[in-house]
Amino acid sequence: MKNRYSFGGDEHLFVECDESMSLEAFFKSLSMTNAVRDSQIKGVTEICPANASFQIKFNPDMIRPDDMLREVQAIESAASKTDPVIATRIIEIPVFYQDPWTHETLMRFRERHQDPKATDLEYAARINNYATVDDFIAAHAGSPWFVSMVGFVAGLPFMYQMVDRPRQIQVPKYLRPRTDTPKLTIGYGGCFSCIYSVRGAGGYQMFGITPMPIFDPEQKTSYLRDFMVFFRPGDIVKFKPIGREEYDHTVEQVAAGRFTPAISDVTFDLREFQKDIDGYNARLEGMINGR
Amino acid sequence: MVVRVLNPGLSTTVQDLGRPGYFHLGIPIGGAMDRLALRAANLIVGNDEGAAGLEAVFVGPQLEFTRDALIAVTGADMPIKLDGEEKPSWTALKVRAGQVLSFGFLQTGARIYIAIAGGIDVPLALGSRSTYPIGALGGFKGRAIAKDDELPVGNAAGGREGRSIPEALRRRPGMPAELRVLPGLYWHRVTEETHRNFFDDQWKVAPEADRMGYRFRGGRPLQFVERDQPFGAGSDPSNIVDSCYPYGSIQVPGGTEPIILHRDAVSGGGYFMVGTVVSADMDLIGQLQPNTPTRFVKVDMDGALKARADRAALLDRIRSVFA
Numbered sequence: 001m002k003n004r005y006s007f008g009g010d011e012h013l014f015v016e017c018d019e020s021m022s023l024e025a026f027f028k029s030l031s032m033t034n035a036v037r038d039s040q041i042k043g044v045t046e047i048c049p050a051n052a053s054f055q056i057k058f059n060p061d062m063i064r065p066d067d068m069l070r071e072v073q074a075i076e077s078a079a080s081k082t083d084p085v086i087a088t089r090i091i092e093i094p095v096f097y098q099d100p101w102t103h104e105t106l107m108r109f110r111e112r113h114q115d116p117k118a119t120d121l122e123y124a125a126r127i128n129n130y131a132t133v134d135d136f137i138a139a140h141a142g143s144p145w146f147v148s149m150v151g152f153v154a155g156l157p158f159m160y161q162m163v164d165r166p167r168q169i170q171v172p173k174y175l176r177p178r179t180d181t182p183k184l185t186i187g188y189g190g191c192f193s194c195i196y197s198v199r200g201a202g203g204y205q206m207f208g209i210t211p212m213p214i215f216d217p218e219q220k221t222s223y224l225r226d227f228m229v230f231f232r233p234g235d236i237v238k239f240k241p242i243g244r245e246e247y248d249h250t251v252e253q254v255a256a257g258r259f260t261p262a263i264s265d266v267t268f269d270l271r272e273f274q275k276d277i278d279g280y281n282a283r284l285e286g287m288i289n290g291r
Numbered sequence: 292m293v294v295r296v297l298n299p300g301l302s303t304t305v306q307d308l309g310r311p312g313y314f315h316l317g318i319p320i321g322g323a324m325d326r327l328a329l330r331a332a333n334l335i336v337g338n339d340e341g342a343a344g345l346e347a348v349f350v351g352p353q354l355e356f357t358r359d360a361l362i363a364v365t366g367a368d369m370p371i372k373l374d375g376e377e378k379p380s381w382t383a384l385k386v387r388a389g390q391v392l393s394f395g396f397l398q399t400g401a402r403i404y405i406a407i408a409g410g411i412d413v414p415l416a417l418g419s420r421s422t423y424p425i426g427a428l429g430g431f432k433g434r435a436i437a438k439d440d441e442l443p444v445g446n447a448a449g450g451r452e453g454r455s456i457p458e459a460l461r462r463r464p465g466m467p468a469e470l471r472v473l474p475g476l477y478w479h480r481v482t483e484e485t486h487r488n489f490f491d492d493q494w495k496v497a498p499e500a501d502r503m504g505y506r507f508r509g510g511r512p513l514q515f516v517e518r519d520q521p522f523g524a525g526s527d528p529s530n531i532v533d534s535c536y537p538y539g540s541i542q543v544p545g546g547t548e549p550i551i552l553h554r555d556a557v558s559g560g561g562y563f564m565v566g567t568v569v570s571a572d573m574d575l576i577g578q579l580q581p582n583t584p585t586r587f588v589k590v591d592m593d594g595a596l597k598a599r600a601d602r603a604a605l606l607d608r609i610r611s612v613f614a
Contacts, residue, residue, distance in 0.1 A: 006475040008537030009567030010595040014476055021523025021532045048315040048535045050559050051523070055535035057314070060599065065592055149533060151317035151558035154426040158533055165522065172526055173561075190561060191523040192533065197317075198425055217416065217428040228417075228428075229316045 001028060003076055005069060010060045013068055016053040021160065021191055024084070025052035026148045027270055030234065031082040035075045043068065049233050051148040051158060051192070084270035090144065090236040092262035092288050093195070096247040097121070097137045097208035101182045106206050112176040120205040124171045124188060137241060140169065140207065144281055145193055147235040155197040155215035155229035159237055164277055169193075177203035184210045186239070211242075211250035212261060222257040230261075236268065238285055262288055292360070293441040294407065297391065298353035304502075305411050305430040305442070306404075307343040309554060310419035317558045318428070320538065321421040324402055324502060324554055324577025327462055327606060328366035332406035334613050335363035335383050337450025342410030343420035345436070348402050348501075349580075351394025352436065360386045361408040361450045365461075367400025367578060382455035400463065400578040408447035423555060425503075460609050462602075464575040467493060467584035470551075470568050473595050476540060477531060477563035482514040489513070489565065489587060496583045497548065502555040505576055506548050507585060513546035513565070525561055533561040539568035541587075551576060571598035 001024065004016040015032065018025035033049040036056060043063030048055045058068050098121060110116040115123040125136035145159035152158075161168050173189040178201060181187070185196040187204030194204055197215035213221050214230040224230060242250070253259035264287040273280045306329065309322025323329035323346055330340040345352065351369055364371050364380050371378045372393045378384050386392065394403070413420050413431050422430025431440060478486070492510030499506040515528040523532045529546050535558060536542065541549045542562040551568055553576060568576065569590060579585065590598070 006478075007473060007567070007592060008476055008564075009473050009539050009569050010592065010599055011570050012537035012540075012567065014535070014537060016534070018521075019524070019532065020521035045311055046314050048558065050533065050535045052532045053534040055537060057311075057537075060596060061603075065596075149559060151315065151535070152533075152560055153557060154317045154423075154428070156317055170523075190525045190530070190533070198427075200425060215426065217426055217433060229313075229318070233315075 001025065003032075005073065007065055008055065010065060011057055013056045013058065013065070013072060014053070015055070015072065018052045021052050023146060023160065023270055023273075026146070026160070027084040028080060029054045030086070031079040031084070032075065035079040035082070036072060039071070039075060041068070041071045048151070049149065050151070051160070085267060086234050087265070087267050088234045088236060089263050090238060090266050090284055090287055092238050092240050093210050093212060094242045094246065094250055095141065095186050095208045095210050095239045096242050096244065098133070099209045099247070102185050102206040102209055105178070105180055105182055108180070109174070109178040112174050112178060114172060114175060121207055124169070124205055124207070127171065128169050137207075140193070141239040141241050144284055145237045145239070147231050147233055147237060150229070150231050150233055153198055153200065155231060157195055157214070157231040157235070157237070159193040160191065161193070162236075162273070162277065162281055171205050173203035174205070177201055181206065182209060184213065186210060211247050211254060212259070213254060221254065222259065223261055236266065236284060238288060264288055292356075292358040292444050294444060295355040295357065296352060296436050296438055296440040296442065297355055299436045299438060299440070300347045300352040301350040302435045303345055303347040303352045304422035304424070304435050305343050305413055306346040306421045307419055308341040309421050310417045310429070313417055314558050318417065318423065318426060319554065319556045319558060321419065321423050321429070321554050323404060325366055325404065325574040327574045327602070328402070329404045329406070330606065331381065331456050331609055332363045332365040332404045333410075334609060335365070335381065335450070335454055335456060336361045336406045336408040337448055338406055338408060338410050342406065343413065344407065344411060345405040346402055347405070349397055351403055353391060353393045355391050356386045356388060358388045360444070361447060361452065362386055362392065363406050364403055365406075365456070366403040368398040369403050370395030379455065381461060383450055383452050385452045401580050402577050407444050408450045409445035412443040412445035425555070454613065456609055456612060460605065460612070462574065462605060464578050464583070467586050468575065468579055469586050469588050470572050470575065471590045471594065471598055472541065472566045472568055472587045473590055473592065474566040476537070476566060478565050480515055480528070480563050481565065482516055485513045490589045494549065494585045494587070496579045496581050496585060498581045500579065500581055502553055504550045504552045504556065505579065506550045508548050510549075513543055515546060529563050530561050531563045533559055535559045536564065537567050539570065539573055540564040541566055541568065553577070569595040569598050571595075571602040
C-alpha cells in the first residue's frame, strides 16, 4: 500500500493511500493526517481525512507546491510505522428501520431505482443474500461501524462495517440521484452506511431514520451546544433498532433537551480487532451496555 | 440602519470571503463566487475587502434604504437604478434615506455584488457571515434573503461618493470562456484519446449551475481505462472509494457531463475527477451563464502559479486605485 500523490490545482495536495477501502487504508490516512498536523508545515490551511485518502489545502504563496509535496512525502515512512491504535468513542444510534418517511420518499423516486417493484431494504436484502428484510436489518444493526469520513455535506458520517470482507454489505447507489432525502435518513451506498445530516439530494439507498440530530447550526440541541457537528472520523457507531413509539418518545426528549446519546470512551486497536473480529466487537458493544 | 428587502431577486445571499477550516466536517468555505468582484465593491465604498455584501444571481433584488448610505455594485453587467434613475456600476453611489435600489435585466456575466459602506452586519457563524443554505448556516437566518427582511448594516468608515474602478481592471470571462485546468487526481483513469478530447472539445454551461457546482455539456463522452473496480468503489467505472473533493475539481459522473465544484462544494464523494480549475479562474466561473461556450485549457503547475500571480497583481492594481 503505497501512497499516490497528485495536486488538485495550485491549492490542494491529494493523497490516495489505497484504491480499495479497508480499515488499514483508513488508519494510514488517519496517521498521515495526524502527522501532517503535528509537523505544522507552513502554509497548510486545511487537513481533510477521507476513507482511504486525504487532502491538504495549502496557500501556495507561503509554500511552493513541490516543497509541500516533499514535506508530506517525508512523513509517509514514519507515519506508516505508527501503531494503528486510537482513543475514540463508541456511540449508540437509535434507528427506526422501515419508517414511514423514508418509505414515502423512496416510493416517490421508484423510477430512479434499480428495482422499482421492491423497497430499498427489500432490494438490499435480496442482492446481499439475506432471506428476509428482518435478517438484513439484524445484520446492519448487528455489528459496529467505523466512521471513516465526515463530509459530503455538513457533518454527514460515512461508516464502514466492522466485519470481515465476505460479510460486508454492498449496494449500488440509485441509478439517478434523488432530489430529496429526509433529514437523518440512514443511507447505504457501495460499502458505506451514512446518516444524512440535512434534508436534500442523495443517491444512497434508504433504510430508516434516526430521531437523534447530528448537525445543528443553531446549537440548541443539548449535546451539540459546544459544536454543531456531532461526528468525528474514528468514531465507532452501533445502531439500535427502535419502533415508532420509542422514535416518537426520543424526538420529544430531544426537543425538550433531555436526550443524551449513549457514548463510551474506548481505545480501538486495529491489530487486536483483526485477530478476533467478533470477539472484539462484542467487547466494544459491552462498553455501551455496561455503562 | 437597515436595508429593507422589497423583492429578493432570484437567489440573493449575504457573502463575504468565506469560512475556511471546516471542510473536513463537510462545511464548505463558501463566500463570494467572484471574490475579486466582492473585494472591489468593498474597496470602492471604503470597507475592508472581506466585509459581507450581497451576491445576487441572474436577477437583482429591490432594496429600500432607511438611512443615507454609500454603495457600489460590481460583477455582472446589469443596469443599476436608484429610484428608477440609471447609475454607473463599479462606482461609489450615494443613496438617500427612503431611496430604492433596483436593477434592469442581466446583460453579461451572472452575479452582481452589492457592497454597502459598513458591511452587512449579520452575526458571524464559524467565523464568517457567508450564507450556506444547505446547512442553514450563516448569512441572514441561514438562507437567501426574502421579501420584507430587514438586513442590518454596520457603521460606515469614510468612503467617498464617485470613486470607481477603471474598466481595464474589471475582470470578465471571454467568449468562449476559457478555464485553465491542471490535470490530475484520477486523470489516469481515462484514455489518452480522452486526454486530448477533453481539452479539444467545446463545452457549454448546463442549466444545473449553482454555488455548489457548475455542470457542462457538449463534449465527447470520456473513455475509461479498463480495470476491476476496487473494493468499496461501486460498479460504475467513474466511481472511486469516496474521497475528498478539492475546490475547483472536475468530476465526471458516468463519464458524460463534467461538474466543477465551487465555493459551496460538497466536501467529498464517490466520483472520479480529471483535474482541477486553477485558483485564479474560480472567480470567472461565478460569472458564467447557462449555455456559455467554454473551453478547458490545459496548464501545468507553473502555468497555474503564473495565473495566480497575475490575478494577485490585478488585485494589487485595484487596491492601488484607493491607496
